[in-house]
Amino acid sequence: MNSSLKHWFNMQQELTRKAKYMLKRLVTSREALLMLIILVLIGLVAIRFPRFITLSNLAGVFNDTSPLILLAIGQMIVILTKCIDLSVAANLALTGMVVAMINVAAPGVPVVVIIIVAVGLGAVMGAFNGLLVWKLDIPPIVVTLGTMTIFRGIVFLISNGKWVNSHEMTQAFKAFPRYELFGLPMMSWTAIIAVIIFFIVMTRTTLGRSFYAVGGNPHAATYAGINVGRSQFWAFTISGALAGLTGYLWVSRYAVAYVNVAGGFELDVVAACVIGGISIAGGIGSVGGALLGALFLGVIKNALPVINVSPFWQLAISGSAIIIAVALNARSNRNHGRIILKSAENTQ
Amino acid sequence: MKFFQLKTILTATEFADISFSLRKGEILGFYGLVGAGRSELMQALFGITKLISGIIRIDGDEVVIGSPADAVSNGIVYVPEDRGKQGAITDLPIFQNITLPSLDRTSKNGFIRLAEEFKLARKYTKRIDLRAASLDTNVENLSGGNQQKIVIAKWLATQPKVIIMDEPTKGIDIGSKAAVHEFMAELADQGLAVIMVSSEIPEILGMSNRVIVMREGRIVSELTGNELKPETLVQYAAGINEKG
Numbered sequence: 001m002n003s004s005l006k007h008w009f010n011m012q013q014e015l016t017r018k019a020k021y022m023l024k025r026l027v028t029s030r031e032a033l034l035m036l037i038i039l040v041l042i043g044l045v046a047i048r049f050p051r052f053i054t055l056s057n058l059a060g061v062f063n064d065t066s067p068l069i070l071l072a073i074g075q076m077i078v079i080l081t082k083c084i085d086l087s088v089a090a091n092l093a094l095t096g097m098v099v100a101m102i103n104v105a106a107p108g109v110p111v112v113v114i115i116i117v118a119v120g121l122g123a124v125m126g127a128f129n130g131l132l133v134w135k136l137d138i139p140p141i142v143v144t145l146g147t148m149t150i151f152r153g154i155v156f157l158i159s160n161g162k163w164v165n166s167h168e169m170t171q172a173f174k175a176f177p178r179y180e181l182f183g184l185p186m187m188s189w190t191a192i193i194a195v196i197i198f199f200i201v202m203t204r205t206t207l208g209r210s211f212y213a214v215g216g217n218p219h220a221a222t223y224a225g226i227n228v229g230r231s232q233f234w235a236f237t238i239s240g241a242l243a244g245l246t247g248y249l250w251v252s253r254y255a256v257a258y259v260n261v262a263g264g265f266e267l268d269v270v271a272a273c274v275i276g277g278i279s280i281a282g283g284i285g286s287v288g289g290a291l292l293g294a295l296f297l298g299v300i301k302n303a304l305p306v307i308n309v310s311p312f313w314q315l316a317i318s319g320s321a322i323i324i325a326v327a328l329n330a331r332s333n334r335n336h337g338r339i340i341l342k343s344a345e346n347t348q
Numbered sequence: 349m350k351f352f353q354l355k356t357i358l359t360a361t362e363f364a365d366i367s368f369s370l371r372k373g374e375i376l377g378f379y380g381l382v383g384a385g386r387s388e389l390m391q392a393l394f395g396i397t398k399l400i401s402g403i404i405r406i407d408g409d410e411v412v413i414g415s416p417a418d419a420v421s422n423g424i425v426y427v428p429e430d431r432g433k434q435g436a437i438t439d440l441p442i443f444q445n446i447t448l449p450s451l452d453r454t455s456k457n458g459f460i461r462l463a464e465e466f467k468l469a470r471k472y473t474k475r476i477d478l479r480a481a482s483l484d485t486n487v488e489n490l491s492g493g494n495q496q497k498i499v500i501a502k503w504l505a506t507q508p509k510v511i512i513m514d515e516p517t518k519g520i521d522i523g524s525k526a527a528v529h530e531f532m533a534e535l536a537d538q539g540l541a542v543i544m545v546s547s548e549i550p551e552i553l554g555m556s557n558r559v560i561v562m563r564e565g566r567i568v569s570e571l572t573g574n575e576l577k578p579e580t581l582v583q584y585a586a587g588i589n590e591k592g
Binding site: 204206209216221284 | 394396415416417419420421426428433434435436437438439440444448449451455458459460462502
């Protein structure tokens with residue numbers, strides 16, 4: 001009797017220890033923390049302005065953030081391989097302008113073809129970045145700073161600085177991102193589908209694994225038979241393809257294409273990644289992190305005007321969030337040591 | 349009988365006139381002073397650096413090794429000296445480190461099969477007697493000895509024919525050192541051809557069937573049997589005893 005009681009007691013202890021550990025792990029996981037912060041943020045806004053948390057408004061916020069989510073996924077993969085892609089917004093602007101001009105010149109071209117052209121053109125531009133990094137060994141920040149300017153320049157050259165306005169575009173061209181399916185516009189669905197696809201790519205494919213390996217330790221990846229340059233090339237190509245897709249969605253949703261579309265947006269994209277816990281040093285990050293980082297910025301951008309906070313505060317808050325995120329990263333990297341003690345093994 | 353054969357290979361700046369052969373089940377030691385070009389030679393065999401000329405034969409067939417991937421698919425693996433820099437990816441969990449060079453076998457059409465991965469990882473961590481809480485643990489949390497075991501397990505999982513070990517016991521604790529030695533002997537018994545680069549004389553004398561001494565990018569001597577004495581090794585390595 002006594003011994004079974006003791007056994008029961010031990011088991012209870014074991015269970016509480018496990019539960020405590022799981023709770024700790026859940027709370028300390030970056031994604032959970034970010035999720036919590038976003039929920040708190042939404043809650044705070046709701047106190048001042050209850051209509052903010054209606055389903056339709058939240059769906060609107062998500063829809064507004066979709067372009068950022070799409071680009072952040074691509075950027076996340078690039079950063080994972082120790083690179084950076086500053087040309088995404090310029091890529092978006094160029095692809096947007098090209099598809100808008102195709103639409104004006106040949107109104108009969110179906111939207112499906114337009115989307116394929118946008119993704120293809122974006123991918124070609126991304127691949128160009130990737131080739132320069134892979135074959136010529138130029139630092140990614142220099143390559144994409146250069147192509148960023150080149151792409152913007154090309155937008156100006158092909159458009160002569162003129163705008164393509166709403167009345168010049170066909171209805172079908174403009175309708176796609178707004179077309180609703182199960183209450184959500186296609187813009188949102190595209191982001192959701194991209195999240196799902198790239199979640200699978202990053203966790204379940206050899207390509208995804210190679211991105212993590214290359215960023216985590218390029219030497220070891222080379223020794224394991226992985227071509228580091230080629231992996232980086234694919235990361236840039238994916239980032240470019242997503243930027244191209246977003247280019248069409250952006251231009252058709254706002255129904256206007258001009259040289260400075262999404263000017264400076266590449267910095268928001270990098271910010272979303274950093275806030276989402278993607279390590280600038282490479283090797284650490286997830287699709288979930290990129291999604292939440294983008295949503296965090298999206299919520300701030302949409303919520304603050306509602307409660308009458310000046311746009312300058314928005315910038316300050318986004319900036320602080322970036323610094324806090326990086327500081328948290330550095331701290332969590334410092335804190336855990338090796339497991340040498342036998343008693344510490346179980347908590348791992 | 350000569351299972352692995354190498355004929356006069358050279359690179360522009362690192363080494364020249366290197367020829368040697370290797371039998372199954374043999375441990376061939378490479379001794380030399382630091383900077384003699386041993387690691388560079390091994391890296392060239394593994395496809396990291398480009399060779400200007402040279403022929404590599406495995407089992408009589410001439411093979412072309414242009415990249416580490418070629419080497420791995422031809423059954424040559426390299427356990428590097430600096431496991432922190434070249435061996436393990438410390439941000440990834442144990443099982444992902446072990447399956448990294450074997451992803452072809454644990455995936456289908458580019459999709460990873462997790463069950464296969466865990467099966468492979470479990471098989472080889474068991475074989476190297478790794479004591480870690482779980483295969484999900486990130487490698488950064490392990491001790492140096494255990495990290496070295498992971499790197500060895502990773503290469504064993506590719507089912508190699510020739511295993512190159514560069515300073516296999518540098519900087520690890522005595523217990524792990526003995527385990528690595530025991531393990532190397534076991535591999536040779538199972539018919540693998542082992543190349544061991546080491547600067548520790550007791551290790552090289554204790555483990556090798558044959559020792560090649562290198563100096564300034566060239567092979568200066570090949571020693572077997574009772575020629576294997578500490579003085580001889582050091583004399584050749586330092587260039588004191590020059591009779592060819």
